[in-house]
Amino acid sequence: MQEIVGNDSAAQQKPKKPDWLRVRLPIGESYRHVRHLVDKNNLHTICESGNCPNMGECWGEGTATFMILGNICTRSCGFCAVATGKPEEVDWNEPQRVAEAIHLMKVKHAVITSVDRDELTDGGSTIWYNTIRAVKALNPETTLETLIPDFKGEMENVHRLVEAHPEVVSHNIETVERLTKQVRIQAKYWRSMEVLRYLKDNGMRVKSGIMLGLGETKEEVIQSLHDLKNNGVDVVTIGQYLQPTPKHLAVQRFAHPDEFAEYREIGYSIGLDYVESGPLVRSSYRSEKHVIPGLGRAAWEMEKKEKI
Numbered sequence: 001m002q003e004i005v006g007n008d009s010a011a012q013q014k015p016k017k018p019d020w021l022r023v024r025l026p027i028g029e030s031y032r033h034v035r036h037l038v039d040k041n042n043l044h045t046i047c048e049s050g051n052c053p054n055m056g057e058c059w060g061e062g063t064a065t066f067m068i069l070g071n072i073c074t075r076s077c078g079f080c081a082v083a084t085g086k087p088e089e090v091d092w093n094e095p096q097r098v099a100e101a102i103h104l105m106k107v108k109h110a111v112i113t114s115v116d117r118d119e120l121t122d123g124g125s126t127i128w129y130n131t132i133r134a135v136k137a138l139n140p141e142t143t144l145e146t147l148i149p150d151f152k153g154e155m156e157n158v159h160r161l162v163e164a165h166p167e168v169v170s171h172n173i174e175t176v177e178r179l180t181k182q183v184r185i186q187a188k189y190w191r192s193m194e195v196l197r198y199l200k201d202n203g204m205r206v207k208s209g210i211m212l213g214l215g216e217t218k219e220e221v222i223q224s225l226h227d228l229k230n231n232g233v234d235v236v237t238i239g240q241y242l243q244p245t246p247k248h249l250a251v252q253r254f255a256h257p258d259e260f261a262e263y264r265e266i267g268y269s270i271g272l273d274y275v276e277s278g279p280l281v282r283s284s285y286r287s288e289k290h291v292i293p294g295l296g297r298a299a300w301e302m303e304k305k306e307k308i
Helices: 029-040 055-060 094-105 125-138 155-164 177-183 189-201 218-230 257-269 287-291 295-307
Strands: 065-068 109-114 143-147 168-170 206-212 235-240 274-277
Touching (some): 065 094, 065 125, 155 189, 177 189, 189 218, 218 235, 257 295, 274 287
């Protein structure tokens, strides 16, 4: 069974990036407008920090995924382009700035994520709560997805998200159980499952995501889908891992679109409510559709009827 190796391995043969992973360059007036608002309000976005391949498309439609609590993470995940180190002091004015930026963009659906702040007693959950409440107060018609860290499994901190009550709470497992220690390093597969289960048990619409191309097997991906379903997850996103820099984990393979389609079929067949699966899918991609219960499953069932 193939294990993850670094890009500097002499034995590593870098797979060629296929045509289906080509993305559009960010252009257009809407893209420039979003960039101006992000820069003017001194905001961070995971679109930039995470080198998201969909930034041009999403920003071109006037949407962005905001990253709160700074842009320096206390963890050093092997897949992530966000900088690791000692974070700056918490900015208690950030929640209002995020709320105002969302208001200026006039978006109907917003996504907020954050770096891990393990050095903070509350893991940053107070800023999370304040940000959600500020966004809701200034943008009462805007639906909200929050892509959160695991808060080291401390449910008191997780519960602040429940109290703030965004429409969707997402926490990504990123990879299969066997590879978690190599890919996420400080995280734990079953601790993440416990966080997802807690959120569901407390009435939240729950979402998670996984990447392909890190050395996982088909059986492991299917098991992960079952684990997510069994722990109350409603929405799952599946995308291709892309190595952000030569220092990060190497891509083991590029999964074909047919494989993503197969996992989408499996996800719906085991009872997931929404499965977004494709090479360029990222957690926040088309997330406005993930808010509505039954939407994805209804589309899948319609597809099945049309094939008969």
